[in-house]
Amino acid sequence: MYPRLALFIAGQEIDAGLPTRPVINPATGETVGDLPLAQAGDIERAAAAAAAAFGPWKSQTSLVRARVLQAISASIRNKQRDLAAILTTDQGKPLAEAEIEVGNAADAFEWMAEEGKRVYGRIIPSRLPGSDFAVLREPVGPVAAFAPWNFPVALSCRKIATSLAAGCPIVIKPDEETPGALVAIARLIHELDVPPGLVNLIFGDPEQVSSQLIADPRIRKISFTGSTSVGRRLAGLAAQQLKKITLELGGHAPVIVTNDVDVDRVVELSVAAKFRNAGQICMSPSRFIVDNSIKAEFVDKFAAAAAKLIVGNGADAQTRMGPLANTRRVAAVEALVEDAIAKGARHVTPHPQSGALPGPLFYPPVVLDDVPDTARMMHEEPFGPIAPIVGFDTLDEAIARANATEFGLSAYAFTNSMTAMRRIRDEVQAGTVSINSFAAAMAEGPFGGVKNSGIGSEMGTEGLADHFTSKAFLLLDH
Numbered sequence: 001m002y003p004r005l006a007l008f009i010a011g012q013e014i015d016a017g018l019p020t021r022p023v024i025n026p027a028t029g030e031t032v033g034d035l036p037l038a039q040a041g042d043i044e045r046a047a048a049a050a051a052a053a054f055g056p057w058k059s060q061t062s063l064v065r066a067r068v069l070q071a072i073s074a075s076i077r078n079k080q081r082d083l084a085a086i087l088t089t090d091q092g093k094p095l096a097e098a099e100i101e102v103g104n105a106a107d108a109f110e111w112m113a114e115e116g117k118r119v120y121g122r123i124i125p126s127r128l129p130g131s132d133f134a135v136l137r138e139p140v141g142p143v144a145a146f147a148p149w150n151f152p153v154a155l156s157c158r159k160i161a162t163s164l165a166a167g168c169p170i171v172i173k174p175d176e177e178t179p180g181a182l183v184a185i186a187r188l189i190h191e192l193d194v195p196p197g198l199v200n201l202i203f204g205d206p207e208q209v210s211s212q213l214i215a216d217p218r219i220r221k222i223s224f225t226g227s228t229s230v231g232r233r234l235a236g237l238a239a240q241q242l243k244k245i246t247l248e249l250g251g252h253a254p255v256i257v258t259n260d261v262d263v264d265r266v267v268e269l270s271v272a273a274k275f276r277n278a279g280q281i282c283m284s285p286s287r288f289i290v291d292n293s294i295k296a297e298f299v300d301k302f303a304a305a306a307a308k309l310i311v312g313n314g315a316d317a318q319t320r321m322g323p324l325a326n327t328r329r330v331a332a333v334e335a336l337v338e339d340a341i342a343k344g345a346r347h348v349t350p351h352p353q354s355g356a357l358p359g360p361l362f363y364p365p366v367v368l369d370d371v372p373d374t375a376r377m378m379h380e381e382p383f384g385p386i387a388p389i390v391g392f393d394t395l396d397e398a399i400a401r402a403n404a405t406e407f408g409l410s411a412y413a414f415t416n417s418m419t420a421m422r423r424i425r426d427e428v429q430a431g432t433v434s435i436n437s438f439a440a441a442m443a444e445g446p447f448g449g450v451k452n453s454g455i456g457s458e459m460g461t462e463g464l465a466d467h468f469t470s471k472a473f474l475l476l477d478h
């Protein structure tokens with residue numbers, strides 16, 4: 001059942017008297033809900049509620065905060081299937097993927113519940129006799145966070161969990177196209193009797209909400225996941241206010257495959273990773289750079305496995321890839337594929353227009369061989385079910401290709417050569433490098449990018465640390 005949509009401000013559900021926008025199921029085109037949109041007064045009340053909740057929440061012991069986070073985690077896990085069904089309804093991803101995403105959200109609360117107990121200060125040997133000199137870590141203050149439509153549950157929950165573990169209330173604005181599961185989670189959180197104002201959930205006009213919250217002096221930290229262009233804009237607004245900001249932006253992950261691997265196994269893992277969430281993932285493998293001596297075999301096997309994926313409504317058990325999330329993605333992906341083919345790429349899978357698709361937001365898996373460096377998809381984040389494959393002769397060439405974009409989020413390699421592993425680890429410019437695996441974003445590790453992929457990290461000790469300020473404290477006996 002798709003939930004009744006509402007905002008949550010200062011512990012109150014607000015769903016009446018506001019303008020609304022329809023929420024669409026991308027698989028069927030059906031309207032599944034009407035989303036209330038916060039107006040200036042609501043945004044102001046959300047910031048005020050977070051500010052009012054800050055003092056009492058910061059003063060709680062970390063053990064009390066941990067119990068709240070554990071309760072939220074348990075509550076999400078209890079409803080994992082229901083939440084996954086809601087997520088599939090407005091986002092489109094297959095149910096199995098939605099369940100994993102909801103599980104990741106519960107993991108974020110569980111891990112941060114524990115890590116919040118381990119925020120240590122420091123004692124510095126003082127140069128002044130009879131004195132103590134220490135570094136205290138203090139929660140930065142109320143957080144304003146913005147999460148996108150591709151992983152609305154996991155990305156929003158990482159931000160909520162980290163803020164709460166640090167002692168900071170939050171105003172979170174997930175994407176307006178995929179609000180259902182977040183509304184359901186906010187309802188679960190409020191049923192747990194958390195202090196009012198600790199978690200404020202709003203939707204609205206993104207530009208209005210972000211500019212108003214970033215300018216609000218009570219908000220002390222900004223966190224955004226989304227496109228590089230919006231990230232730049234928010235960084236500019238935060239800079240004017242001298243506020244901390246964490247940005248997790250786009251990626252264009254290279255996958256280097258050397259000629260000493262088990263090609264069947266690498267293809268199996270690559271196809272699963274590439275077409276997860278229809279490729280709409282910032283860490284999605286998006287450029288396969290394969291040793292020329294195995295490239296033909298790799299391309300044939302990759303294309304054969306991709307062509308077998310069942311594309312359909314994520315709610316159907318046999319579906320392996322759902323629709324794209326919105327019409328913007330369909331147009332963008334189509335343009336990238338046409339551009340690459342016009343510039344000489346060889347289209348290995350059947351042409352996108354050739355088969356019957358279940359609806360206007362569906363796009364089939366596309367595998368392209370010998371994609372020229374001039375093709376837009378080699379530089380722009382593809383964010384869709386496109387797998388460009390290119391060859392290399394030397395590791396120097398592979399690493400140079402891997403680094404040849406403005407992005408630096410995730411990078412992958414499959415190899416059995418220790419020399420290649422070390423060189424790729426040290427020379428590929430990325431926030432995460434995974435060798436012989438596509439795993440990269442886990443609650444216990446930092447996730448973030450270099451170059452135009454962002455600033456700072458989410459999750460892990462590093463993500464939590466970004467929610468504190470340091471206070472040097474000197475105490476002199478007299």
Ligand code: NAD
Pocket residue numbers: 146147148149150174175176206207208210211225226227228229230233234248249250251281282328381382383
């Ligand atoms: P977009 O740039 O319009 O929006 C990206 C996200 O930012 C959306 O969730 C949107 O609601 C939000 N947003 C937009 N303007 C905002 C503002 N002024 N203040 C606060 N939030 C704002 O693009 P889109 O069409 O939704 O997505 C296109 C591109 O965005 C993709 O191709 C991809 O490169 C990138 N993207 C990246 C991620 C990621 O996980 N890093 C997620 C979603 C989208």
